[in-house]
Amino acid sequence: MLEIKNVSKSYDGIKKACDGINLTIESGDIYGFVGHNGAGKTTLLKSIAGIISFDEGEILVDHKSIKTEPLEVKKIIAYIPDNPDIYETLTGIQYLQLIANVFGIDQHERSRKIDEYATLFELTQVLQQPISSYSHGMKQKLVIISALIHRPKLMLLDEPFVGLDPKASFQLKEIFKSMCQEGTSIFFSTHVLEVVEKLCNKVAIIKQGKIVAQGNTQEIIMNQSLEDIFMEIASEA
Numbered sequence: 001m002l003e004i005k006n007v008s009k010s011y012d013g014i015k016k017a018c019d020g021i022n023l024t025i026e027s028g029d030i031y032g033f034v035g036h037n038g039a040g041k042t043t044l045l046k047s048i049a050g051i052i053s054f055d056e057g058e059i060l061v062d063h064k065s066i067k068t069e070p071l072e073v074k075k076i077i078a079y080i081p082d083n084p085d086i087y088e089t090l091t092g093i094q095y096l097q098l099i100a101n102v103f104g105i106d107q108h109e110r111s112r113k114i115d116e117y118a119t120l121f122e123l124t125q126v127l128q129q130p131i132s133s134y135s136h137g138m139k140q141k142l143v144i145i146s147a148l149i150h151r152p153k154l155m156l157l158d159e160p161f162v163g164l165d166p167k168a169s170f171q172l173k174e175i176f177k178s179m180c181q182e183g184t185s186i187f188f189s190t191h192v193l194e195v196v197e198k199l200c201n202k203v204a205i206i207k208q209g210k211i212v213a214q215g216n217t218q219e220i221i222m223n224q225s226l227e228d229i230f231m232e233i234a235s236e237a
Helices: 041-049 070-074 092-102 107-120 136-148 166-181 193-199 217-221 226-235
Strands: 002-010 016-025 030-034 056-061 077-080 154-158 185-189 202-207 210-216
Touching: 002 041, 016 041, 016 056, 016 202, 016 210, 030 041, 030 166, 030 193, 041 056, 041 077, 041 154, 041 185, 077 136, 092 107, 092 136, 107 136, 136 166, 166 185, 166 193, 193 217, 193 226, 202 217, 202 226, 210 217, 210 226, 217 226
Parallel strands: 030 185, 030 202, 077 154, 154 185
Antiparallel strands: 002 016, 002 056, 202 210
């Protein structure tokens, strides 16, 4: 589903934020992406989503290049940044209708999906209110709903659980599991290592722009915890 081939990116032409990254994420994977602040996680996610360009390599989503077929790729992905910028003058329902229009979702399907997810995330009562009145957690729930309603083949998420209450976090994890059973791939960054350990079938660890460990989660952690592995890698020179 997602092939990242020797991707490098530098912002200043000297230091590489991403340095020769190679990753393959298959249909049905829940892939965790971990690393310290500034390691290159957000840079890679934005490169996959086509938000920023990269200097070397290739990124393919469902065999389509983000460089040469960006619109075709963006039709089948959803991206949630760590601090979503949304149109706060709109109401919640207006924002969701806007996203549904962008992806060409028919009226019946969009209504069904909005009702389903708004109920699940307990936003139904505030959808008629302006987004400017929402808390951070409510905004996070709204953008998650907007990412789910067009049934993406690949979901890219940067710290998706930040700001969510425990119930919403649980619901999102269950949605992830259900989507992956249907063939969707999920690639998300997080600092919550316990979530990766329990939820993800695969994990990659990035350090100073380079992937230093990747593969099946249980094979990587073996008899340790992911936190132990991460701290060992982080302390290496």
